[in-house]
Amino acid sequence: MTNDLPLTKDMILDAAEQVLRRYGPDKTSVTDIAKFLQVSHGTLYRHFASKAALRESVTERWLDKSIAEPLEEVANTSEGSAEEQLRLWLETLIKKKRMYAVDDAEMFVMYGDVTLASGDMITMHINRLMKQIALIIERGMRMGEFKPGSADAIARAVFLATLIFHHPSHAHEWASERIDEDFNTVWQLLLSGIK
Amino acid sequence: MTNDLPLTKDMILDAAEQVLRRYGPDKTSVTDIAKFLQVSHGTLYRHFASKAALRESVTERWLDKSIAEPLEEVANTSEGSAEEQLRLWLETLIKKKRMYAVDDAEMFVMYGDVTLASGDMITMHINRLMKQIALIIERGMRMGEFKPGSADAIARAVFLATLIFHHPSHAHEWASERIDEDFNTVWQLLLSGIK
Numbered sequence: 001m002t003n004d005l006p007l008t009k010d011m012i013l014d015a016a017e018q019v020l021r022r023y024g025p026d027k028t029s030v031t032d033i034a035k036f037l038q039v040s041h042g043t044l045y046r047h048f049a050s051k052a053a054l055r056e057s058v059t060e061r062w063l064d065k066s067i068a069e070p071l072e073e074v075a076n077t078s079e080g081s082a083e084e085q086l087r088l089w090l091e092t093l094i095k096k097k098r099m100y101a102v103d104d105a106e107m108f109v110m111y112g113d114v115t116l117a118s119g120d121m122i123t124m125h126i127n128r129l130m131k132q133i134a135l136i137i138e139r140g141m142r143m144g145e146f147k148p149g150s151a152d153a154i155a156r157a158v159f160l161a162t163l164i165f166h167h168p169s170h171a172h173e174w175a176s177e178r179i180d181e182d183f184n185t186v187w188q189l190l191l192s193g194i195k
Numbered sequence: 196m197t198n199d200l201p202l203t204k205d206m207i208l209d210a211a212e213q214v215l216r217r218y219g220p221d222k223t224s225v226t227d228i229a230k231f232l233q234v235s236h237g238t239l240y241r242h243f244a245s246k247a248a249l250r251e252s253v254t255e256r257w258l259d260k261s262i263a264e265p266l267e268e269v270a271n272t273s274e275g276s277a278e279e280q281l282r283l284w285l286e287t288l289i290k291k292k293r294m295y296a297v298d299d300a301e302m303f304v305m306y307g308d309v310t311l312a313s314g315d316m317i318t319m320h321i322n323r324l325m326k327q328i329a330l331i332i333e334r335g336m337r338m339g340e341f342k343p344g345s346a347d348a349i350a351r352a353v354f355l356a357t358l359i360f361h362h363p364s365h366a367h368e369w370a371s372e373r374i375d376e377d378f379n380t381v382w383q384l385l386l387s388g389i390k
Binding site for chain 1 (some may be wrong): 221312342348349351352353355356357358360362364365367377381383384385386387388389
């Protein structure tokens with residue numbers, strides 16, 4: 001039996017996310033997702049050229065929803081000190097990554113794999129996050145709270161220098177007792193370079 | 196035929212390194228190393244409790260020789276500016292990691308695996324490197340070149356904040372065109388926190 005409703009990209013991604021969560025990213029096939037949607041796998045391939053492309057799209061949407069959008073809210077605030085805002089932004093990123101690594105393990109593992117495989121989508125995601133940091137840095141500079149300089153360069157440096165706390169390849173280190181103290185140590189040095 | 200010479204730890208590690216380089220870390224068995232040494236694998240197990248312990252010892256010696264010792268020389272210099280010394284130390288670490296990732300790929304892959312598996316040995320290696328950074332930072336503070344502060348904390352922050360440039364999990368990113376520019380961006384921010 002096949003479904004007569006026209007398939008939208010979002011319907012496919014919703015189904016893929018559910019099936020990936022149920023079977024795990026390694027065991028899920030395009031056929032599993034097609035079955036779940038009650039369509040032929042040929043129909044799916046008309047929307048996504050490969051399993052890799054489908055995994056990338058699922059990850060892209062997941063990163064937007066669970067990471068980039070909530071952080072956007074923090075970056076767009078224009079109250080309080082920029083120092084506190086920057087620290088809140090970083091802590092929100094780190095807290096969310098840690099939470100998803102445990103509570104949404106299937107999606108997180110897939111995101112880790114996709115990070116190693118698909119450069120362009122991840123580069124776009126990272127650029128979006130760096131732009132948010134730059135917004136906060138610019139605000140701090142405007143208010144005279146931060147030293148003048150290139151907000152984009154400083155934002156990139158802040159993101160790269162805190163990688164151990166949010167890059168999926170380091171997820172196994174986030175359970176360390178020392179991790180919060182380490183973040184604070186790095187934060188103090190970065191802050192003393194920014195202020 | 197078995198060899199009558201008493202086996203030293205260094206003889207085993209020399210043999211293991213040769214065999215691991217020849218067959219690759221995944222395909223090498225303890226039996227391969229025993230055969231190479233013309234001893235029974237029982238004899239080998241008297242020195243190393245497991246294949247994992249043997250791999251860890253080979254990696255430990257390799258890290259000492261190829262990373263920690265050459266960097267020790269840089270850290271022990273007491274001429275010139277501490278800023279230049281710190282930059283040279285970091286650039287030496289980064290250059291060596293990049294070189295070994297390409298020119299000694301088998302050992303480097305094994306080192307990457309061991310980094311994920313054996314916490315204590317890697318922690319000791321990292322502590323040794325952080326102590327070297329602290330020595331340079333202390334010198335800079337003594338000379339009034341760097342702001343006063345906790346040299347140990349700053350050293351740890353510098354090491355962690357530059358992780359993307361020297362941690363084996365990021366080796367696939369070192370071929371990026373942007374990597375030297377990125378190091379410079381992070382370096383500038385760290386330096387402006389230290390000076």
